[in-house]
Amino acid sequence: MDSHNLKSTHARQVERVLWIVLLLNLVVAAAKYFYGLASQSASMQADGIHSLFDSVGNVIGLVGIGLAARPADEGHPYGHSKFETYGSLVIGVLLLLAAFEVGSSAIGKLESGSYTAQVTPVSFVVMVGTLAVNLGVTLYERRAGRQLKSEILAADAAHTLSDAFVSIGVIVGLALVVAGFPMADPIMALFVTVAILITAFGVFRTGLRTLSDHACLPAEKIKEVGETVPGIVEVHCVRTRGTEAEVYCDMHALVDPAMTVLEAHSLGDEVEAKVKIAFPQVKEVLVHIEPYGADETAEQR
DSSP: OHHHHHHHHHHHHHHHHHHHHHHHHHHHHHHHHHHHHHHTOHHHHHHHHHHHHHHHHHHHHHHHHHHHTSOOOSSOTTOSTHHHHHHHHHHHHHHHHHHHHHHHHHHHHHHHTOOOOOOOHHHHHHHHHHHHHHHHHHHHHHHHHHHHTOHHHHHHHHHHHHHHHHHHHHHHHHHHHHTTOTTHHHHHHHHHHHHHHHHHHHHHHHHHHHHTTOOOSOHHHHHHHHTTSTTOOEEEEEEEEEOSSSEEEEEEEEEOTTSOHHHHHHHHHHHHHHHHHHOTTEEEEEEEEEETTOOOHHHHO
16 A cells, blocks of 8 residues: 555656646747747747647656556556656657657758748747746756656656757757858758757667666665675575666575574565665565575576
């Protein structure tokens, strides 16, 4: 019951962050898109559409964390926490789509030689204002992602940061257009495309490490904690997997062969408790008790 309550609290905290970010992203998207329409600036309209992708990412995040918060059941005995990882990967796909959108638009402008942006002082006010909001949202969401150990918040923060990169590219492009270099707008967009692709790579890397059951915690540190329990001769075969917020751990613990089953079981409980205290993100610890000095060769074969 306690672990379920903790998971529910985690989900509620992540959802609160996502709702706040969703509302801010919608305001930013509307400001850039509608002023882009008024000033006939294709780059500002494209940036507004890209900001809308951030809002879609927030909605995906809310769905993902909602599924991840569901308790374990017969079909999912380890719970549903990896749905948060699936959500982060979908956000990575959105980043790829955003990169394609920005990059193809830039290449199209360079090929056609069509540069129609009407730059006014208000253009810079809108872009700088929305950029400030994007950077604030990114810092807020990234900090929350670290505190809550949430993959989906980390991925969404990366997505929002990509929107900030696009805005910076648009601002620089508009400034160069004013200076007499209309080609600068699409060229800057290509640099922004590369930045978005790098961000997408980071999101996919984190998500795929989780899905491939990459070790979540250093085995040596867990071994040291387990061996502090009096009566445990040695700990080995330590394995961890799961998400950053919900880790599952198993290990082998060697004890005196003359020890009773009850005594050995009690030591296993102590090891489990100490590991959970040392690593609060660990949800479950499985301790396999073995007699010290036993030949494990046959078992390993």
